[in-house]
Amino acid sequence: MPKVHITDLVLRDGHQSLIATRMRTEDMLPICSKLDSVGFWSLEAWGGATFDACVRFLKEDPWERLRKLRKALPNTRIQMLLRGQNLLGYRHYSDDVVRAFVKKSADDGVDVFRIFDAMNDLRNMQVSIEAVRQSGKHAEGAICYTTSPVHDIPHFVKLARGFAELGCDSIAIKDMAGLLTPYGAFELVKAIREATHLPVHTHSHSPSGLSNMVHLKAVEAGASIIDTCIGAFAEGASHPTTQSFVAALQGTEYDTGLSLPLLEEISSYFKDVRKKYWQFESEFTGVDTRVLINQVPGGMISNLANQLKEQDALDRMDAVLTEIPRVREDLGYPPLVTPTSQIVGTQAVLNVMVGSRYKSITQEVKLYLQGRYGATPGKVNEEVRKLAIGDLDVMSCRPADLMPPELDKLQGEIEGLAKSEEDVLTYAMFPDLGRVFLQERAAGTLKPEPLLPIEAKNGASAAHFAANEFNITLHGETYHIKLAASGRPTETQRPFFVTVDGVSEEVMLEALNEVEVSAHASGRESKPAAKSAPAGQKPRASHKGHVTAAMPGTIVEVLVKTGQKVNAGDAVLVIEAMKMENEVQAPVSGTVVGIFTAKGEAVTPDMALVEIEPE
Numbered sequence: 001m002p003k004v005h006i007t008d009l010v011l012r013d014g015h016q017s018l019i020a021t022r023m024r025t026e027d028m029l030p031i032c033s034k035l036d037s038v039g040f041w042s043l044e045a046w047g048g049a050t051f052d053a054c055v056r057f058l059k060e061d062p063w064e065r066l067r068k069l070r071k072a073l074p075n076t077r078i079q080m081l082l083r084g085q086n087l088l089g090y091r092h093y094s095d096d097v098v099r100a101f102v103k104k105s106a107d108d109g110v111d112v113f114r115i116f117d118a119m120n121d122l123r124n125m126q127v128s129i130e131a132v133r134q135s136g137k138h139a140e141g142a143i144c145y146t147t148s149p150v151h152d153i154p155h156f157v158k159l160a161r162g163f164a165e166l167g168c169d170s171i172a173i174k175d176m177a178g179l180l181t182p183y184g185a186f187e188l189v190k191a192i193r194e195a196t197h198l199p200v201h202t203h204s205h206s207p208s209g210l211s212n213m214v215h216l217k218a219v220e221a222g223a224s225i226i227d228t229c230i231g232a233f234a235e236g237a238s239h240p241t242t243q244s245f246v247a248a249l250q251g252t253e254y255d256t257g258l259s260l261p262l263l264e265e266i267s268s269y270f271k272d273v274r275k276k277y278w279q280f281e282s283e284f285t286g287v288d289t290r291v292l293i294n295q296v297p298g299g300m301i302s303n304l305a306n307q308l309k310e311q312d313a314l315d316r317m318d319a320v321l322t323e324i325p326r327v328r329e330d331l332g333y334p335p336l337v338t339p340t341s342q343i344v345g346t347q348a349v350l351n352v353m354v355g356s357r358y359k360s361i362t363q364e365v366k367l368y369l370q371g372r373y374g375a376t377p378g379k380v381n382e383e384v385r386k387l388a389i390g391d392l393d394v395m396s397c398r399p400a401d402l403m404p405p406e407l408d409k410l411q412g413e414i415e416g417l418a419k420s421e422e423d424v425l426t427y428a429m430f431p432d433l434g435r436v437f438l439q440e441r442a443a444g445t446l447k448p449e450p451l452l453p454i455e456a457k458n459g460a461s462a463a464h465f466a467a468n469e470f471n472i473t474l475h476g477e478t479y480h481i482k483l484a485a486s487g488r489p490t491e492t493q494r495p496f497f498v499t500v501d502g503v504s505e506e507v508m509l510e511a512l513n514e515v516e517v518s519a520h521a522s523g524r525e526s527k528p529a530a531k532s533a534p535a536g537q538k539p540r541a542s543h544k545g546h547v548t549a550a551m552p553g554t555i556v557e558v559l560v561k562t563g564q565k566v567n568a569g570d571a572v573l574v575i576e577a578m579k580m581e582n583e584v585q586a587p588v589s590g591t592v593v594g595i596f597t598a599k600g601e602a603v604t605p606d607m608a609l610v611e612i613e614p615e
Contacts, residue, residue, distance in 0.1 A: 004254040005041035005225045007079060007201070008242055010270060011069070012044040014233030017205065019280040021053035024448070025065045027273045032072035034266050039258055040076055041225050042112050045069050046105075047080030049338065051088040055430060055437045059446040063108055063422040070109025077138070079112035080105060083338060084125040085400050086118070089429040090339045090364070092372065094403040095127045097410070101425050102131035108422070114172055114201075116142035118340040121374035122162040123398040129166045140201060141168035145175040145188075146295060148333035150378040153191050160192045170199040170225070173218075176297035176337045178208035182217040189221035201225040205239060207291045212240045219254055230263065232270035237285035243267065279452045282309075284317065294321045295328070295336050296345070304345055307551075316352055323348040326357075330384045331368060332376030343368055350582070353605075354550045361388045362582035363574070371395040417442060432556065432600070545588055546608035549575050555601045556581055560610065564592045572610050575603070590614040 015023040028045075035043060046066050054062040069078060085092045087101050102113065113132045117124040120143065132139040141163030143156050160171050171192055173180070180188070189200050202218040204211040204227070215226045227239055234241040246258045282305040296304065308314045324336075327348045334340040343364045351357045367373065369385045371394045385394075395402070407428075411418070414427040417438040427434035440446045472479050479500055557574040560566060571583035572592070594611035597603060 002224060004219050004223075004249055004256055006242060006245065006256055006258065007042045007044055007225060007227045008035070008038075008040050008230060009044045009227055009239055010230040010233050010266075011035075012046065012048055012050055012081065013227075014229040014238050015277075016049050016053075017238040018233055018236065018285050019274065019277040020282075021049045022057060022277050022280045023273070024058055025060055025068060027276070028065075029068060029072055031266055031269045032069065034262065034269075036073045036076050038076075038262060038266070042077035042079040043073060044079040044081065044114075044227070045073075046078060046110060047082055047088060047114075051429060055426060055433055057449050059437065059440070059448045061422075061441070062426070063104070063420075066105070066108045066110070077111040078109050079114060080110045082113050082115045082128055084115055084117040084128050086124075086339060087128075087429065090342065091367075092124070092399050092403065093428065094406045095400055096405040096407045097425070097428055098127050098400075099131045100407055100421065101428075102128055103135060104421055104425060106132070106135035106137050110137065112138040112140060114140045114142050114174075115168075116144055116172075116174055116337065117374065118144065118337050119334055119374040119377065120144050120159055122159065122166070124374050124400070126166060127400070129163075129168060133167050138169045139167065140170045140172050141166065142172040142174040142203075144335035144337050145173055145180055146177070146333070146335035147179050148378065150333055151335075153188055156188060157191050157195050160196050160198075164196040164198055168198065170201050171196060172201040172203055173223075174337070175202070175204035175211070175214065176335070176341075177291050177295045178205040178211055178297075179292065179295060180204055180214045181210060182213040185214040186217040186221040189218045189223050193222040199224045201227070203227040203239075205237060205297060206235050207237050207286075207288050209287050209289065212244070215240060215245065216248070219249075230270055231267040232274055236287055275454060276451055278454060278457050290321060294324050296321060296324060297336055297341060304349075308349070313353065313551075319352045320345075320348050323351050323357075327351065330381040331365070332378040332380040334368075334377060339364070340368075340373070343373075346582070350550050358384055358387050360550055360582060360585065364581065369394070372399050374399060414438065436600075540606055540608060542608070545590060545612040545614050547572055547584060547586060547610035547612065548608060549573075549584055549603050549605055552602070552604045555597050555599050555603060555609075557599060558595060558597065558610075559583075560592045560595070562592055562595055566590065566592060566612060572612075573597070584609070586610075586612055588612055588614045 011023075011028055015021060046062070046069070050065075051062045054060040054065060066078070082088070082102070085098060087093055087098060093101075105113070113128070115125050115128050115132070125141065129139050129141065141160075143159050145156070163171050173185070173188060173192075185202065185204075189202070192200055200218070200223045202215055202223045202225070204214045206212070215223075215228075219226065226245065228234070228242040228245050229239040231241045231243050243260055243263045246256050246260055246263060249255055284305040304320070305314065305317065308317055308320070324344055327344050328334065328336065331344060334344065336344060343362070346362055347365050350360050350362065354360050366388045369380060369388045370392055375396075407424070410428050411424050413431075414424055414435065417435065418424045418427060423438060427438065437446070470481055472481055481500055553575040555573060556576050558572075559574065560572045566572060566586045566589065568586055568589045570586045572586050573584040574581055575584055590612040592610060593613045595609075596607070596611070597609045603609060
């Protein structure tokens, strides 16, 4: 048995799992020379959610990041995670876009392509595997491991044989939620090795507390490469600690040969880096054995917590985690990995936040139930399918077979802004987001989301924050006010908890300049809502004709015009929330008398976005 090789994940999956993919390139480059000297089999440094995060939050060119990392890591393979026909976006792309994306990724520095499909549908990975082989790079076919009534060892071995037939150089077992058990891993690795004779690479997140044992038993069964993460970004929703495995295998036939002192030096660097991103830390990224039931993967849990936090609904996390397995069963037990993790997760959030299951169904769920993401592993709930797509046909062919070439069309749409093939591909991944990014880059106005100073972590005052402690002078009397916290808003008011000269008080604030308060709340007859709102403001929803979003998001499209007749259930808006698009429907039949939003605006659930005058 040759020595065990290690792929370290600190530059991609480690920070994706623990700080919502927010590490900036400027914090990666200073340590690259030391990372490059370790002797890792590869460093996972690109792909997954990093492309999206670069463009959406960090305002960095992801291609430039790749090129900088390639230059800074001359002796180490750079590995990326590629979603087959989805590439790094959230839909299927035509074959010409897939081939172009793989070629540019290889040209700019990727050596190892780990290719997976959320449905484990080989048809969705065939073209990207072919493109990697044509580029002369390493193609690693990845099995998305999950548990369900339809997932067993013969199922996964059949998939592994398919990868071998397509010419993959190695096979990864991608245990994105930490569901593999040690002895299950032993049997699975052994069966794949016997069936394919290809190197097996194991990847297992740590929230269940099983992953260290999983890797050890996988090595004993014949796995030759394991995924770990430098200690500062390891464990919990992330992965087993690199230093721990190096120590565990030292002096055995599996000895990695890596230097513990060097690894500790690198970990110390990242420990300080992690402090900068404290605002993206979550209490839901530690060990949580509920994952064995809800199957929420590490990268999903931190982003899910962040999304709920933005909605002031973090207290609904338990309800969402309970709902996720129910939605997954309804959709035929897809593995929870991008994009199906977002598809299932967003629908679960909607079911919880709206208060009625499938009252609002995302556009992605509708496409999924039409077969546009590939073949479902198990049978779907036909009642849910009927609610989502009615009598529409369900496709049985490879989804991309129905897609005409689109690269020339994309180039035409972004002509003038795109300065390279990479720019066109950025636009292809995220058309609206990519266009804004390229426009801001051209104007020199790219600005990343702010990192809050560490002083603000414990509520300490800082120059960039509104004061939470101050004096108020009223009629010659001075009062010392300190803001302790704010509560969840009602329809018209929001509670604030303060101390006045050391005495705790609850203060209710009522906004009067957004919309007339309701008769029930004010005790007086309410006036009809305004058909427009002051600049920068939107009326609050106050009657059944007001259209609202179920969760905070961004308006993708306004589908109606003032004066238009609509029926209850008609789509009036498309909103993007949690990276998924969903239609917002008319709550009543009537005439559109007011539109208070526009494409690109960020909105919240308490805003009236469209007003319909009921029939």
